[in-house]
Amino acid sequence: xxxxxxxxxxxxxxxxxxxxxxxxVPSPRCQQTSTLxxxxxxxxxxxxGIIVSNEVWYLDLSSSFNISTPPWHSDVVMPVGYNFxxxxxxxxxxxxxxxxxxxxxxxxxxxxxxxSSVYKFDSKVSQWTTPTxxxxxxxxxxxxEMQSVIDNNGKIFVFGRANYNSSTTFCYNxxxxxxxxxxxxxxxxxxxxxxxxxxxxxTLLPNGLIVYIGGRSGSSTSTSPNNMSQIQVFxxxxxxxxxxxxxxxxxxxxxxxxAVLTQDENIIIYGGSLYDSSGSIAYALSDIAVLNTNSxxxxxxxxxxxxxxxxxxxxxxxxxxxxxxxxGS
Numbered sequence: 387x388x389x390x391x392x393x394x395x396x397x398x399x400x401x402x403x404x405x406x407x408x409x410x411v412p413s414p415r416c417q418q419t420s421t422l423x424x425x426x427x428x429x430x431x432x433x434x435g436i437i438v439s440n441e442v443w444y445l446d447l448s449s450s451f452n453i454s455t456p457p458w459h460s461d462v463v464m465p466v467g468y469n470f471x472x473x474x475x476x477x478x479x480x481x482x483x484x485x486x487x488x489x490x491x492x493x494x495x496x497x498x499x500x501x502s503s504v505y506k507f508d509s510k511v512s513q514w515t516t517p518t519x520x521x522x523x524x525x526x527x528x529x530x531e532m533q534s535v536i537d538n539n540g541k542i543f544v545f546g547r548a549n550y551n552s553s554t555t556f557c558y559n560x561x562x563x564x565x566x567x568x569x570x571x572x573x574x575x576x577x578x579x580x581x582x583x584x585x586x587x588x589t590l591l592p593n594g595l596i597v598y599i600g601g602r603s604g605s606s607t608s609t610s611p612n613n614m615s616q617i618q619v620f621x622x623x624x625x626x627x628x629x630x631x632x633x634x635x636x637x638x639x640x641x642x643x644x645a646v647l648t649q650d651e652n653i654i655i656y657g658g659s660l661y662d663s664s665g666s667i668a669y670a671l672s673d674i675a676v677l678n679t680n681s682x683x684x685x686x687x688x689x690x691x692x693x694x695x696x697x698x699x700x701x702x703x704x705x706x707x708x709x710x711x712x713x714g715s
Contacts, residue, residue, distance in 0.1 A: 423480070438491045442461040444461060445710075468490060470488050471488020472486050481510045482507065485505040502516045532545065539565075543561060544563075556607065561576065581603040581604060581605075582605060595679075597619055599653065614638070615632045635684045636684075646703060654674065654704075655677070658671050667698060694711055
């Protein structure tokens with residue numbers, strides 16, 4: 387399947403819905419990670435279809451602008467090419483971004499080179515560092531295609547996923563936690579039997595529950611698409627798992643989609659894809675669905691205007707009442 391790489395779309399959740407495609411700067415890409423830092427929406431790395439990028443770009447959302455010419459800015463580049471990783475913002479200073487896992491590449495080459503599982507970006511001074519981490523779980527090295535969340539106490543939670551740079555893919559079902567206040571890693575022993583998980587979205591609710599939607603799950607060597615009516619939930623207070631049956635609209639299974647959390651604790655998902663037996667994208671989706679986390683019910687909103695195209699391996703963030711979809715295949 388031929389993939390088309392996109393740059394930026396705006397989906398406004400209000401009385402109207404529309405999108406705009408921007409041109410030229412930055413170059414189209416997918417598999418990047420993104421983080422909102424105050425009014426700057428940062429994008430790190432990504433696959434341009436030619437090379438895995440080490441670029442850092444941000445959109446300045448501090449003031450109104452013409453959506454046909456978004457205010458793009460480049461920042462200091464990363465020390466490595468980077469894709470299929472995850473990032474989150476420190477609640478301690480609200481300016482430091484942590485990149486976790488992913489594939490790392492020698493800059494401007496096609497050579498994979500594992501150097502670190504954690505990178506730290508200080509957005510105030512545009513500086514990259516590789517932090518020293520106590521008790522790091524060596525089995526986490528080269529893991530990719532997962533999502534992290536961070537709580538108000540500075541604990542980053544990253545679940546499962548598979549390794550990279552190995553002839554045999556091995557999937558995991560462990561919860562890894564990085565406490566950024568003391569830079570200590572832990573992998574708690576789980577009393578419950580949990581399936582491996584990858585290519586999901588992870589959303590932290592105000593009550594401490596992490597909601598895992600979509601993706602694939604199974605054993606350490608074999609996975610299949612998850613049923614969207616069975617929602618895996620992890621309690622960050624009790625360190626226990628539960629399954630929430632989701633009622634309402636029937637939502638197709640998917641992976642590499644996006645999800646954002648609204649102020650009324652609804653999770654909005656967009657797009658995603660399914661893969662064929664060879665591991666290639668079979669087709670991408672272009673639907674919007676909403677999960678009410680109070681009633682655990684799915685719904686499909688009525689959307690007017692011209693919709694965004696089918697997207698997968700893209701980014702999404704909610705800024706005020708704007709859901710911003712960026713890049714992707």
